[in-house]
Amino acid sequence: MQAYVLTRYGDASAMELRDVPEPAPSDGEMLIRVRAAGLNPIDYKIRDGKMRLLNRLDLPMVAGSELSGVVDRIGAGVTRFAVGDRVFARVDKTRLGAYAPFVVVDETLVAKMPKALDFADAAGLPLAGLTALQALRDELAVTAGDRVFISGGAGGVGTLAIQLAVWMGAKVATTASPRGEELVRSLGAETVIDYRTQKFEDLLVDYDGAFDLTGGQDLMNSFAILKRGGKTVSIAGVPDATTARVDLGAGPLVTAVLWAASAKIRREARRRGAGYRYMFMHPSGEDLGLLADLVDKGKLKTVSDRVFPFEQIAEAFAYLEQGHAKGKVVVQM
Numbered sequence: 624m625q626a627y628v629l630t631r632y633g634d635a636s637a638m639e640l641r642d643v644p645e646p647a648p649s650d651g652e653m654l655i656r657v658r659a660a661g662l663n664p665i666d667y668k669i670r671d672g673k674m675r676l677l678n679r680l681d682l683p684m685v686a687g688s689e690l691s692g693v694v695d696r697i698g699a700g701v702t703r704f705a706v707g708d709r710v711f712a713r714v715d716k717t718r719l720g721a722y723a724p725f726v727v728v729d730e731t732l733v734a735k736m737p738k739a740l741d742f743a744d745a746a747g748l749p750l751a752g753l754t755a756l757q758a759l760r761d762e763l764a765v766t767a768g769d770r771v772f773i774s775g776g777a778g779g780v781g782t783l784a785i786q787l788a789v790w791m792g793a794k795v796a797t798t799a800s801p802r803g804e805e806l807v808r809s810l811g812a813e814t815v816i817d818y819r820t821q822k823f824e825d826l827l828v829d830y831d832g833a834f835d836l837t838g839g840q841d842l843m844n845s846f847a848i849l850k851r852g853g854k855t856v857s858i859a860g861v862p863d864a865t866t867a868r869v870d871l872g873a874g875p876l877v878t879a880v881l882w883a884a885s886a887k888i889r890r891e892a893r894r895r896g897a898g899y900r901y902m903f904m905h906p907s908g909e910d911l912g913l914l915a916d917l918v919d920k921g922k923l924k925t926v927s928d929r930v931f932p933f934e935q936i937a938e939a940f941a942y943l944e945q946g947h948a949k950g951k952v953v954v955q956m
Contacts, residue, residue, distance in 0.1 A: 629719075
C-alpha cells in the first residue's frame with residue numbers, strides 16, 4: 624500500500640509517499656480501512672524534530688495522528704466493535720500511521736463515528752476535539768458562569784473549544800481576524816477581539832481561565848486578564864515539569880530540562896497570581912464517544928476548511944503551514 628511516510632526529521636521533503644506493507648492487528652487491536660485523515664500542526668512539528676525530546680520515534684514510519692474509516696478486521700479480544708463499523712480515532716502517539724489506506728489501532732482509542740458526519744468531517748474531530756475537551760474539562764475545570772478566553776478561536780482546536788466551553792455554560796472571549804469573526808460568533812463566542820488592531824489584554828479583565836492556542840506574547844499576556852488564582856492552559860507555549868510527569872511519564876532529566884525551559888512563563892504567571900500548564904492531550908475512545916454524542920445531539924459541529932485528495936497531501940501540508948486555515952484541513956482517500 625502507498626502511505627505518507629516520515630523518513631527523517633527535517634523540512635517538508637522529510638515526508639514522502641512510498642510503498643509500505645499492510646499492517647495486521649494483534650490482540651485487542653483493529654485494522655481500519657482509512658477513509659479520511661486530519662492534518663494538524665503537531666504533525667509538522669514532529670517532522671521538524673521539535674518533539675524529539677518528548678516523543679522519540681523509530682523512523683521511518685507512516686505519519687498521521689487522526690482518522691476516520693471502516694473496521695476491516697479485528698484481533699482477538701476485541702469486543703466493542705465489529706467488521707463494517709464506521710469509526711474514528713486519535714492513534715497512539717508512538718505509532719502514528721493514519722496517512723495510509725490501512726492502520727492498526729488499539730480498541731481503547733477508537734469510537735464509533737457520529738452518525739451526523741461524513742468521513743471527511745469526522746476525520747478532523749479526534750485530535751482537536753480531545754485537546755479542547757480535556758483542556759477545558761480536566762485542566763481549567765470550566766463550570767457554568769465562568770468567563771473563558773480562547774486565543775485563536777477560528778482554528779481547528781479553537782472552533783471546537785468555543786463550542787465546548789459554551790456547552791459547559793461559560794461565556795467566551797476569543798481573538799480572530801475580521802474574516803474569522805462571523806465564524807467564531809456563530810459558534811457562541813460573545814466577545815471577539817480583532818488581533819490585528821486590538822490587544823486583548825487591554826480589553827479583558829477578571830477572567831476565570833485562558834486556553835492559549837497561539838503561544839508567544841499572547842501566552843505571556845494571558846496572565847494579565849485572569850482573576851487571582853486563575854489559570855492558563857496552553858498547547859502552543861513551552862512544556863513544563865507537570866507536562867513531563869503527567870502527560871509524558873518522563874524521567875528526572877527531561878523534567879528538569881522542561882522546568883528550566885518554562886521558567887520565564889512560570890515566573891510571569893506567579894507575578895500575576897495565576898497558574899500555568901502546558902498540556903498534551905491523551906488519546907481516549909471514551910472521550911471520543913462523548914464528542915460523537917454531542918455532535919449527534921446538535922451541541923457540537925465540526926468546521927472543515929479544505930479537503931484534499933490523499934495524493935495531494937504534500938500540498939495540503941503546505942496550505943496548513945501557512946497558518947490561515949479556518950477549521951480543519953483533511954485528506955480523503
